[in-house]
Amino acid sequence: MRTTVLITMTVTLLALTACQPEEKNTQKQPDPAPQQKTPDTPDHPMSNISSSHTVVTQEVIQGNSYTYLNVEENNVSFWIAINKTEMTPGEIFSFNGGLEMRNFTSKELQRTFDVIYFVGAINKDAPPADPPSISGPKIPLDYSAMNPHQTKPAGHPATDPHQKKPAVDLTSISVEPAAGGISIGELFSSKDSYSGKTTRIRGKATKVNLGIMGKNWIHLQDGTGGPGTNDLLLTTETQVAVGDVVTYEGTIVLNKDFGSGYKYDLLMESAKLINE
Structure with missing residues (x-):
């Protein structure tokens, strides 16, 4: 008799357990952190x-x-x-x-x-x-200092804050070396022999940053060299526009360190614009 009662209680307990709804995890998961x-x-x-x-x-x-x-x-x-x-x-x-x-x-x-x-x-x-x-x-x-109807002096070019600098097709650059000068590819391939020497380079300005740390920074390419050896960075007091083909003469400096982890393997310093 006792055995029958135990079996009955066990079956009843199993049935009640099976009928209980499965508990769901309703706790809201935190949103993923936004990507920096x-x-x-x-x-x-x-x-x-x-x-x-x-x-x-x-x-x-x-x-x-x-x-x-x-x-x-x-x-x-x-x-x-x-x-x-x-x-x-x-x-x-x-x-x-x-x-x-x-x-x-x-x-x-x-x-x-x-x-x-x-x-x-x-x-x-x-x-x-x-x-x-x-x-x-x-x-x-x-907007008080930005009047779009402000009258500019005669001859002053119109300004457009959305105007972009002309893009330069780097794949089509082909510039002959200046008289008495060398190509950018030759400069990089023999950079040790040009270190500390005044060198003349002609190339197309592909990037221009003006008035930074008291200098103008200009990138030149002439179509020679390869990745990492086809772009000459120079500092100067003169100004040119992106896309101009220009000739500069300056001192070649290797491993130039401006601090804050900003170091250049090769740089032309105090470059002067040569009128040809």
């Missing part, structure tokens, strides 16, 4: 550094020689440095290109920037047709 955008990601505004950028000023830090700006473009914030200029949060401006510096330490600010871009010139003449998208706390936008 860096200049190396394709959707970062500065992944194409040479293009035109329209940004909103978020933060201003004044130094002795430079004005450091935290700016926002397409909901991404990054730092740039310009020649000392009066700026206020909320101002919109545009610029073309810049010189990227990683792990740059400003001694006067006692601060290290993971990535900062030194920009030669900015354009505050006119607001963009559609203000850039801003995330987070909204900062009032100051």
Whole structure:
């Protein structure tokens, strides 16, 4: 009799257990952390550094020689440095290109920037047709200094904040060496023999950054050399435009270190523009 009772209780217990609904995990899973955008990601505004950028000023830090700006473009914030200029949060401006510096330490600010871009010139003449998208706390936008109807002096070229510098087809570059000069490919292949010497190079300007660290930075190519040996960077006080074929003469310096991890294997310094 006792055995029958035990069997009956066991069967009943199993039946009740089978009828209970399966407990579901209803706890909400945390959303994945947003991916941090860096200049190396394709959707970062500065992944194409040479293009035109329209940004909103978020933060201003004044130094002795430079004005450091935290700016926002397409909901991404990054730092740039310009020649000392009066700026206020909320101002919109545009610029073309810049010189990227990683792990740059400003001694006067006692601060290290993971990535900062030194920009030669900015354009505050006119607001963009559609203000850039801003995330987070909204900062009032100051259009007062950017009157699109402002009258410019006679002969002053019209400015377009969205205008991009002409692109250079690197595959079609073919420039003959200057008289008394050498090709860029030859310079790199025999760089040790040219170290410390005044050298003349003719090439097409493929990238120009003006007024950065008191110098203009120009990239030249002439169609010679290969990856890593076909682009000559020079510093100068003169100005040229992207696409110009020019001749420069300057001193070749190897392993030039500007600090903050910014080092060049080969550089032409104090280059002078030669009129041919």
